[in-house]
Amino acid sequence: MMDKYKLSTAASDFGKSSKEIAAIIKDYTGAEKKAGTTLTGEEIGIIFSFLTKQSEVKSFDEYFAAGNAARKQQEEEKKAAKDKKLADQLAILEQLKAAQEAEMAAKKAATEKKEAPKAEPKKEAPKKAEPKKTEPKKEAPKTEPKKEFKPSDPQPFKAKEKKEKAPGDAPFVVPQSVAPLILVFQM
Secondary structure, eight states, X not given: OOOOOBHHHXXXXXXXXXXXXXXXXXXXXXXXXXXXXXXXXXXXXXXXXXXXXXXXXXXSHHHHXXXXXXXXXXHHHHHHHHHHHHHHHHHXXXXXXXXXXXXXXXXXXXXXXXXXXXXXXOOOOOXXXXXXXXXXXXXXXXXXXXXXXXXXXXXXXXXXXXXXXXXXXXXXXXXTTTHHHHHHHHO
């Protein structure tokens, strides 16, 4: 389904006056149309074919050449912008390198100033006779202190051993509901 397309709208779309569009339709169909008249599909086709024949181009070479020139110009502008950005980044890099070199030189100068007093030879004091070196005494092997058992110890003669429990080494607990059954089997 086609929407309503008025003669005045067609004229404004093509950049022509309503009278010019009405004259084109009158030449082909013989019917006079006013600016507010709705055009049929056939009449719109007549307008399109007339205007395309009137503005016919023999060759599109000029059009494509203009497009290529515009693309080349855009590429050159992009390349120039990229080169400028690269130059700016290189300048910043040079500034950073110069700042680092200055900082390193300042640190080096500071360390040289600190080392300069140390580097000056001091007057040596006369050496005293060195004491004879003695060999270190061998220490007696350490023995563990004997464990004293208190009378309250339930097992005074057994050494208590620490045993690490594994995660599965839990003590066995008999549930109360099963306990009477175990007693029966033990008798």
